[in-house]
Amino acid sequence: MEQIEAVLFDLDGTLIDSEHFYYSNWQPILAEHFDLTITFEDWLALFAGHTLARNVHFLKKNWGIETSEAFMWKETRAAYARADMRTISLMPFAREILQNLHAAGKRIGLVTSSYQTTVDTVLGHHGLLGFFEFFVTREKVVQAKPNAEPYLMATKLMGLAPVNLLAVEDTATGLRAAQDAGLRCVAVSRQAVERARLTSADYMMENLFEVNEMLL
Known part of the structure; x- marks a missing residue:
C-alpha cells in the first residue's frame, strides 16, 4: 500500500x-x-x-x-x-510492526481514549514510546471516540490528506471515529463479539502480523 x-x-x-x-x-x-x-x-x-x-x-x-x-x-x-x-503485555507482533513501519519510512501516531499516564506507563515499560510522532490521548480532546475529533486532530498533526493515512482499530467505537474522520481503517480483533461489529471496516485482520503483511 x-x-x-x-x-x-x-x-x-x-x-x-x-x-x-x-x-x-x-x-x-x-x-x-x-x-x-x-x-x-x-x-x-x-x-x-x-x-x-x-x-x-x-x-x-x-x-x-x-x-x-x-x-x-x-x-x-x-x-x-x-x-x-x-504487567500488561503487548499484542502479538506489536513491537515488530512498529519496527518494520519505522524501517520502511512510514510515520506513526497513536490515537487512544486512554490517558497519557497509561501510554507512558505501558508503552514506556516496553520501550516503544520513541516510535510515535505524537499521542492523541483522552485529555487532549473534548470528544473522545466514537467522535471523530481524535482522528481529525491526528490528521492535522500529520499534515497529510486522509487518503494517505490508515487507522488500526479493534473496536466499533474506534472504527466509527476513524471512518467519520474520512480515514480508511483496518479492524484487527481475535474476539468474535468484536469482529461481528467490525464488518464495515475497509479491511479485516485477525492480528498485527497480517496488517504488517498488507502494508509492507
Missing part, C-alpha cells in the same frame, strides 16, 4: 493486550459496591473501547447504578496501581 504514508494506531486491544486487565479490575469494584457481576464477554461487548464517562452512564442506564465519574476514577485508578499496569 504505497499510498499510505502514515499509520495511526489505537492502543488498548490493538497494541497492548489490556482488556482482561481492565475487566479484572472493574469487576471486583462492581461486585463490591453495586452487587453487579459481569463476565469478560460482557466487558468486551458492553464496555471495551468506551470512555469512563460513557461507562458510568451505561451502568446507570442499564442497571440503575448510581455512581459518578469521580468515584469510579478513584476506585479504578487505585485498582490499576495495585495490579501494576506494567
